[in-house]
Amino acid sequence: MKKKFMIFLVAAVSVLALTACGKSNEGGTVAVYNWGEYIDPETLEMFEEETGIRVIYDEYETNELMYPKVAAGATKYDVICPSDYMVEKMIKEDLLREIDFNNVPNAKTNIGAQYWEQSRQFDPENKYSVPYCWGTVGILYNKTMVDEPVDSWNILWDEKYSGQILMQDSVRDIFMVALRKNGYSMNSLNEEELNVAKNDLIAQKPLVQAYVIDEVRDKMIGNEAALGVIYSGEAIFTQRENPDLEYVIPKEGTNVWIDNWVIPKNAENPENAEKFIDFMCRPDIALMNFDYITYSTPNDAAKELIEDDDIRNSNIAFPDLSKYQLETFSYLGPDGDELYNNLYKEIKSAE
Amino acid sequence: MTGKILRKIYIALIVIFMYAPIVTLVVLSFNSSKSRAKWGGFTFKWYINLFDNASIMAALRNTLLIALLSAIISTVIGTAACLAINAMKKKGRTIWMGITNIPMLNAEIVTGISLMLIFIILGVKFGFMTILVAHITFNIPYVILSVMPRMKTLNPSTYEAALDLGASNSYAFFKVVLPDIMPGVISGFLMAFTMSIDDFVITHFTKGAGVDTLSTKIYSEVRKGIKPEIYALSTIIFITILVLLFLVNRTPKKVDEAKTV
Amino acid sequence: MSKNKTKLMLGLPYYFWSAAFVILPLFMVVYYGITDKNGALTFNNIASIAKPEHIKSLWLAIELSIVSTVICFLMAYPLAMILVKYGKGRSSVLVMLFILPMWMNFLLRTMAWQTLLENNGVINAILKFLRLPLIHIINTPGAIVFGMVYNFLPFMVLPLYNSLAKIDENVINAARDLGANNVQTFFKITLPLTIPGIMSGITMVFVPALTTFVISNLLGGAKILLIGNVIEQEFSQTNNWHLGSGLSLVLMIFIVISMIISAIFDKDGEGSLL
Numbered sequence: 112m113k114k115k116f117m118i119f120l121v122a123a124v125s126v127l128a129l130t131a132c133g134k135s136n137e138g139g140t141v142a143v144y145n146w147g148e149y150i151d152p153e154t155l156e157m158f159e160e161e162t163g164i165r166v167i168y169d170e171y172e173t174n175e176l177m178y179p180k181v182a183a184g185a186t187k188y189d190v191i192c193p194s195d196y197m198v199e200k201m202i203k204e205d206l207l208r209e210i211d212f213n214n215v216p217n218a219k220t221n222i223g224a225q226y227w228e229q230s231r232q233f234d235p236e237n238k239y240s241v242p243y244c245w246g247t248v249g250i251l252y253n254k255t256m257v258d259e260p261v262d263s264w265n266i267l268w269d270e271k272y273s274g275q276i277l278m279q280d281s282v283r284d285i286f287m288v289a290l291r292k293n294g295y296s297m298n299s300l301n302e303e304e305l306n307v308a309k310n311d312l313i314a315q316k317p318l319v320q321a322y323v324i325d326e327v328r329d330k331m332i333g334n335e336a337a338l339g340v341i342y343s344g345e346a347i348f349t350q351r352e353n354p355d356l357e358y359v360i361p362k363e364g365t366n367v368w369i370d371n372w373v374i375p376k377n378a379e380n381p382e383n384a385e386k387f388i389d390f391m392c393r394p395d396i397a398l399m400n401f402d403y404i405t406y407s408t409p410n411d412a413a414k415e416l417i418e419d420d421d422i423r424n425s426n427i428a429f430p431d432l433s434k435y436q437l438e439t440f441s442y443l444g445p446d447g448d449e450l451y452n453n454l455y456k457e458i459k460s461a462e
Numbered sequence: 463m464t465g466k467i468l469r470k471i472y473i474a475l476i477v478i479f480m481y482a483p484i485v486t487l488v489v490l491s492f493n494s495s496k497s498r499a500k501w502g503g504f505t506f507k508w509y510i511n512l513f514d515n516a517s518i519m520a521a522l523r524n525t526l527l528i529a530l531l532s533a534i535i536s537t538v539i540g541t542a543a544c545l546a547i548n549a550m551k552k553k554g555r556t557i558w559m560g561i562t563n564i565p566m567l568n569a570e571i572v573t574g575i576s577l578m579l580i581f582i583i584l585g586v587k588f589g590f591m592t593i594l595v596a597h598i599t600f601n602i603p604y605v606i607l608s609v610m611p612r613m614k615t616l617n618p619s620t621y622e623a624a625l626d627l628g629a630s631n632s633y634a635f636f637k638v639v640l641p642d643i644m645p646g647v648i649s650g651f652l653m654a655f656t657m658s659i660d661d662f663v664i665t666h667f668t669k670g671a672g673v674d675t676l677s678t679k680i681y682s683e684v685r686k687g688i689k690p691e692i693y694a695l696s697t698i699i700f701i702t703i704l705v706l707l708f709l710v711n712r713t714p715k716k717v718d719e720a721k722t723v
Numbered sequence: 724m725s726k727n728k729t730k731l732m733l734g735l736p737y738y739f740w741s742a743a744f745v746i747l748p749l750f751m752v753v754y755y756g757i758t759d760k761n762g763a764l765t766f767n768n769i770a771s772i773a774k775p776e777h778i779k780s781l782w783l784a785i786e787l788s789i790v791s792t793v794i795c796f797l798m799a800y801p802l803a804m805i806l807v808k809y810g811k812g813r814s815s816v817l818v819m820l821f822i823l824p825m826w827m828n829f830l831l832r833t834m835a836w837q838t839l840l841e842n843n844g845v846i847n848a849i850l851k852f853l854r855l856p857l858i859h860i861i862n863t864p865g866a867i868v869f870g871m872v873y874n875f876l877p878f879m880v881l882p883l884y885n886s887l888a889k890i891d892e893n894v895i896n897a898a899r900d901l902g903a904n905n906v907q908t909f910f911k912i913t914l915p916l917t918i919p920g921i922m923s924g925i926t927m928v929f930v931p932a933l934t935t936f937v938i939s940n941l942l943g944g945a946k947i948l949l950i951g952n953v954i955e956q957e958f959s960q961t962n963n964w965h966l967g968s969g970l971s972l973v974l975m976i977f978i979v980i981s982m983i984i985s986a987i988f989d990k991d992g993e994g995s996l997l
Contacts, residue, residue, distance in 0.1 A: 122706060124530075142671045147682065167672030168517070170682050179962040185581060185588045186671045274842075274859070280945045282960075321862050321944025329687040335843055452961045453776075459948040460776035469805045473817075476802055479873070480824050483835030486845065487827065490838070539736045546734025549727050558734075561741050564749070567926060567978050569934030571951055572971045575958055576748030579968075583751065599744040602737065631729055656822075660829050662937060667958070680830045684941065688834070696827055703826045707819060 138163030141383035144181070144188040146370065147172055147325050149244070151403035158390050164383050172324045173281045182206060187377050189384035194368050196283065196440035198240050199233035201373065203442065207239045208374045214385040215241065217392035226409035229369060232439055240371035241388050244406040246343035247367050247430065247437070248284060249360040251327070253353075256337035264292040264361045267338060268311070273318045277330060277339035280322035282455045283440055284366070285312065288340060291363045291438075298441050300450070309454045313461045322459075331356055344406030346427045358427050364436030369409070484700065491693035508694040515691050521679040522695065524590065528675060529658035532597035537651045539598070540605030541643070545635075547606070548613045562607070565600045573600060574667035581668065588670025596668040597658045604657055605650035612646030752975075755968035768969025777953060777970065784949040787864055788932035791871035795879040795928045796921070798872070803883035804913075818884060821877050833870050833941045840866055840942070862944030870938040871928075878927035886920025887913070922988040926981045934974060950974065 147170040155166045169188070171177040174197040180186055182204070193201060201207050212219060218241045226242045234240045252261050256275065259266075267276055267288065279285050287297040289308035299305060320336050327339045332352045341349075346358035372388045374381055390396060397413035407428050408414060417423040443451065491509070495502025512518060547558050565573055577596045586592055616639065624634035640647075662677035669678055680692060759765045771777060806817050824832065839845045840861045847857045860866045890913065898908045936951035950970065957967030 122702065144671070169671055169674075172682075173960070175960040179959055182962065183582055185578075185586075187587070188671055316946065319944075319946065322946060323944070325687070326684075333843065335841060448961075449963075456776045456948070456953070456956075459945070459952075460779045469808075472801060473805060476798065477820065480821065480876075482839060483832045483873070484824055484827050486835040486838055487831055490835075539740060542733040543737030546731050546737070549730035558741075561745060564745050567930055567981060569930060569951070569971075569974050569978060571934050571936060571954055572752065572974060572978075573748075575954075575967065575971060576752045577744065578958075579751040579755065579964070580744070580748040595744060599740065602740065656825060660825055662830055676828055677830060680828055680834075681937075684830060684834055688831075692831070696831055700823075700827050703823065707823070 138165070139380055139383055140165045140167055141190060141380050141387050142167040142169070142188045142378075143387065144169045144171060144177060144191040146170065146192060149192065149370075149404055149406070151399045153403075154391070154396050154399050157396070158387065162383075162386055162390070164386065166387070175282060181375050184377050187379050188375055189378040189380045190372055190374060190387050192243055192370050192372055194370050194440065195230075195233045196442045198371055198373060199442040201375075202234060202239055206376055208376045208378060208381060209238045210241065210374060210388070211385060214382070215389040215392065217389045221392050221394055221397070221410050221412040223409055223411040226369065229367075229439070230371065233441065234371075240373045241392065242369050242409040243372050243391065244344065244404070245367070245369040245409055246407050247360050247435070248279075248287065248340065248342055248365050249346075249358055250338055251331055251341040251346060251349060251356055251358050252338045253331065253334060253336075254355045254357055256334075261338075261357075261359050262362050264288055264363055267340070268292075268315050268318070270318060272337050274320050275337035276315075276319050277327050277336045278315075278319050278322050279327070279340045280324050282451050284340065285322070285455070285458075286451060287366050287440075289315075291361070291365060294363065297366055297438050298443065300443060300447050302450075305450065305454055309458060312458045316458065316461055342406070343427055343430070344404060347405035347422070347425070360430070360435050362436075364438060367432065367437040367439055369439075487693050488697045488700075491690060491697045493690065493693075496687065496690060508690040509698075512691040512694045512698075515689075517674070518676075518679065518689070518691055518695060521674045521676050524593075524673060525659060525675040525677070528590070528594055528597055529655045532594055532601050532658050533651050533654040536598045536601035536654050537605050537647060540602045540650060541609055541647055543602070544606055544609040544613050544643075545639075547610070559610075562603045564603075566603045566607070570661075570663040571667075574664040577664065578667040588668065589673045590670075592668045592670060593665055593673065593675065596664050597661065600661070600664060601654035601657060604653040605647075608650035608653060609643055609646040612643040616642055749975075752968045752971050755964050756972040757969070759965055768966050769972055771966060772970060772973045776948070777950070780948045780953050781950045781973070783864070783947070784933050784951065787868055787871065787949070788929050791868050791875065791932045792879075792925055792928045794868070794872050795876050796924065799876060799879040799883050799924065803880055803887050806880075806884055807887045818881075821880055825877060829874060830937065830941070833874065833938060836866075836870055836873065837861065837941060840869070861942065862946055864943070864947060866942040867939050867947060867949075870942045871932045871935065874938065875928040875932055878931075879924040882920040882924040882927065883917060884920075886917040890916050919988050922984060926984070930978060930981060933977060 141164050143166055145168070149170070155168060158164070159166055171180070174194050177191060177193060178197065178200070181188060181191060181201075198207070222242055226245065227237055229245075230237055230240060230242060250261055250264070250266070252266075257266075257272070266272070267278070278288070283297075286305070286308055289311045290297050290299055290304065292311065293304070293307055295301070295304040295308070299308075321330075323330065323339075327341050328345050328349055330336050331339050331341070331349055334353070334355075341358070343358065343360075346356070349356050350358075372391065374384045374388075378384055391400070392410065394410060394412035394416055397408050397410035398416045401408045401410075401413060401417070405428070414423065414429070422428055492504050492506070493501055494505035494507065543558075547555055550558065574596070577592075577599065581588060581592050620642075621634055621638050624638045625631070629637065660677070661675075662681060665675050665678055666681065669675070674682075676692075676695075680688065683689060683692065756768050757764060757766065759767065772781065809817060837844075840858070841847070842857075842859060842861060844861070850857050860869065894912060894916070895908060898912050903911065934951045936949065936955040939947050939949045939952055950973075954967050954970050954974070957963045957970065
């Protein structure tokens with residue numbers, strides 16, 4: 112036993128010694144909390160090299176999963192990347208810090224005017240947020256498994272595709288689909304409308320294979336499902352891996368969203384945070400990120416640098432928004448949030 | 463005779479059940495396609511990439527460091543506690559053994575959340591230390607529960623005799639008591655180490671920015687498609703343990719070892 | 724007396740640790756559980772377990788964990804008996820065989836089952852090759868039971884193995900000499916003697932199964948809501964700690980019940996969990 116113990120101890124310690132790394136951080140640190148797979152890791156390394164600031168990097172899956180962590184204040188992040196309605200909520204709850212745009216020169220020069228305009232919906236004075244990525248939500252389908260043309264959310268209720276449908280496991284996104292399907296606003300607080308949406312989603316549940324977030328990508332690539340609700344940015348990536356996949360924006364309309372860099376009020380290194388945001392707005396860096404994550408970039412200067420004409424003119428990466436019925440999420444207030452959450456729980460616990 | 467064959471078949475079936483997912487992971491570690499759902503041919507590249515992947519290496523280091531430190535600290539605290547609990551009257555002993563059982567029987571999720579709440583109230587910064595404290599907390603009971611039975615079989619008169627012969631308290635402890643309870647202490651340590659490495663739920667609630675263990679790293683990656691480097695790493699860990707066990711088991715061992723798993 | 728006192732003093736770090744990180748945190752859960760957002764006393768959080776979506780998730784969790792516990796027991800008992808029979812020397816290697824998988828990360832092991840059980844997964848590929856009917860188990864309660872049995876089986880095997888190994892062979896032989904057959908010996912002697920092991924095995928499987936949220940997330944496709952998922956979501960998504968704590972208190976009632984049960988069967992107060 113003793114010998115076993117010693118061998119074991121020696122092994123553990125030697126692995127520790129092997130993995131020990133001596134990274135210095137003379138420039139301080141910046142703690143970044145971003146969506147999963149939402150940045151080219153190489154850009155982080157470049158940032159570290161150029162500034163000497165060490166990046167502490169964490170990831171989340173949905174706005175709802177990010178919010179409690181930041182609100183509780185136990186973990187202090189310097190930069191986070193919430194979507195529109197979450198930025199609005201955090202501004203209202205006084206969780207964000209004004210950005211000093213003098214320290215972020217790249218933001219105003221490179222990011223297109225229309226995106227700043229769009230941001231005013233949730234950040235009326237453009238004081239707290241810098242657009243990072245934007246896109247729509249639509250249906251990704253497998254051409255070999257779906258015969259008819261896909262142009263409506265209704266296909267997600269078609270019993271032919273029972274067990275072949277993937278829905279988003281995120282309260283606002285899933286209600287958006289059901290609300291728009293019935294022609295309602297995705298920011299509805301009308302209980303009747305929400306009940307219709309809820310009952311639709313309960314009726315749909317037996318047809319749904321799984322409620323997923325980022326897994327939708329793996330499953331669609333692996334031909335595990337025929338139809339999936341997905342963010343437009345994943346479409347290019349998944350098509351690269353599986354050419355049978357096609358992305359559409361349903362005719363009933365969808366969500367056009369913007370994810371933004373913001374600095375939480377309790378950030379410990381706000382100056383480093385501003386340096387980080389500025390770095391991310393540099394055209395070459397924005398282009399690297401676009402190439403890596405394939406989400407539409409609001410960085411006009413970076414878009415100019417895209418060499419592949421097919422991608423620059425791609426209807427998925429840079430769609431002509433005027434062709435679709437689009438809407439953006441807005442913050443619904445604490446009571447609205449609770450209402451949605453309770454309805455969602457009812458759907459989840461339904462048979 | 464048929465009984466013997468049936469027994470062998472039964473064990474074989476359960477071994478297949480236990481090892482099917484592990485074989486799957488090992489196979490995936492050689493899959494050149496990034497997607498779990500597609501076989502893209504045989505490759506070694508994940509094993510090479512693994513060592514360049516700073517975040518996985520950092521998670522590995524945190525996992526081992528936390529497991530080692532929490533196992534050492536909880537072994538010391540737990541063994542000392544056993545001496546104390548053993549010296550108590552029946553009532554005190556029942557109460558403290560009851561408290562010891564709380565983290566064992568309590569839902570992991572409740573333990574994790576309750577620790578998170580206390581850390582927030584205390585205003586502690588979430589990070590390495592909070593994970594370590596949490597791991598020590600759920601490890602101590604494993605140490606106590608494996609040392610305690612050894613303590614029971616201890617003959618108190620040997621310790622008394624040592625004291626009568628002029629040994630100091632600590633000398634008597636290290637020379638007389640400790641060797642007797644050592645198997646329990648070691649198995650408690652190993653149990654604590656294992657539990658710490660495998661824990662996800664409690665770490666999930668007590669971790670802070672940028673500090674990941676392998677478990678939390680994997681959980682955050684499960685959804686978006688796990689990096690194949692992780693499969694490579696777990697294959698390496700698994701094979702290392704296998705080799706260590708093989709080395710150990712080749713040496714002759716005492717009969718009572720089976721009891722102190 | 725003073726010798727005894729020094730010994731009692733040795734427990735100080737443990738007393739402190741338990742008070743600060745076991746007892747106090749539990750009081751925090753109680754505090755959040757019986758207050759609302761404004762800090763006023765309320766029992767709504769606890770009472771909300773009666774809401775249909777909560778009570779459904781609780782019953783489903785109880786149902787699935789009972790099924791898993793029974794399956795674990797039925798699988799583990801014969802296994803433990805075989806392991807004991809193989810004799811001490813070799814069985815320690817065999818027992819190790821059942822601990823070894825625990826060194827592969829728990830999440831990875833569970834996720835590997837996803838790969839195996841999926842509709843286009845490994846098992847179905849094999850079944851297809853053998854021209855057998857395919858299984859559609861992923862994202863159903865069946866898959867969750869599968870995951871629970873897989874993850875918690877060792878917790879049932881070990882206490883059973885330990886309590887079976889403790890049985891004095893003379894007792895068994897005596898029963899045989901007195902004319903008892905195999906079945907009688909098993910039900911009259913072996914089974915009753917291993918009740919402490921059975922009880923701790925049952926609590927070791929039932930409690931984690933009842934409270935899991937990870938297994939249901941990974942193998943249930945987020946379509947199946949267990950009480951553990953509800954509590955986890957209250958803390959990490961909807962950010963209602965009061966409701967989450969209230970529901971945790973309800974869960975704790977089950978834990979207290981199992982503590983009482985195991986205390987009844989574990990008269991020595993030493994805990995035969997290991």
